[in-house]
Amino acid sequence: MEKKIGVTILTGFLGAGKTTFLNNLIQKYPNTKFAVIENEFGEVNIDSDLVVDNQEGVFELSNGCICCNLNGELREVLRNLLNCGKDIDHLIVETTGIAEPDGVAAAFVGDPGISRLFEINATIGLIDVQNFEFAINNHPVAMKQISFSDYLVFTKCDLATEEEIKKVKFQAKFINPLAQVGQVSKGEVIEKDVINLKAYSAEKVIERASFVAHDHNHQHGDVVSHSFTFKGLVDPVKLEMWLSVLFNLQFEVIYRFKGIFNIKGEDHKVVIQGVRNESKIEIGSLWEGHEERLNRIVIIGKSIKRAPIEKKIKSILAPDSVVL
């Protein structure tokens, strides 16, 4: 099978340090051939001129926001990128500071033509520790960016005290308990192997889910994250019906969905992720003999109530199942 091009999406509120991070990232991997897509809201794309040392080219998407009206053009740029004859290992998409990253990720997850050739690695969310409070209190999109990220990088740590950094990290983890975290100060190259996070792989989802405490909810403003753990065999047809309603009708309030299911008739863990109105279903590892077959779900979104989901969970279990 042809090797897919890894895709990393950079998100973060205006001025959070996305372009700075991008340049550091490219320098960190001198042997990786990067293509970069820069989306800028204005007609003139300045950020593309700020990307340094990139051999494989910077593709621009200007005068609109990639998460909404430029999504068709994103597909066009991806096609051009594949046809340009360059040997590309990894694609980085820098979104505008006001973009909703799920719309961009959905293009890579849901479009079969794209997902055949590109493999989403992760969404990296940049958080300016100094501007965090202002951004989340005044701009719902900043909340969404944090909620959706797989890896959160706290920037401008050189300008804040340890105490301030700790407070921001605590709050961000509260908003998104699934994300891994890192931090940078000006000019630093991030240590983590960020282009190989593989956050969308079944194994990584299973690994991250184990970090989230059982059955709880976190609330920050109107963004809430609920996690559920329950025993029993899940009926695949009922599950599919529920998720299809969730992803098609409620995707505007559900920012992120990750679930590991014990499906009736299946010896492997089934991992389902929701990205906007698209979903990704993967067969994960085998349930080990000694392992307790627990279903786990994490949902992050806006003003989501816990009780209806609990009710729904009971209704997707096969009739002979035991509920925790």
Ligand SMILES: Nc1nc2c(ncn2[C@@H]2O[C@H](COP(=O)(O)OP(=O)(O)OP(=O)(O)O)[C@@H](O)[C@H]2O)c(=O)[nH]1
């Ligand atoms: N002190 C300090 N400044 C930083 C750091 N990261 C970025 N900056 C500065 O913050 C400003 C904004 O950084 P950018 O990388 O352009 O931020 P951006 O998120 O790409 O900005 P937009 O594209 O406008 O949303 C620049 O002046 C950077 O030099 C950091 O870790 N420490």
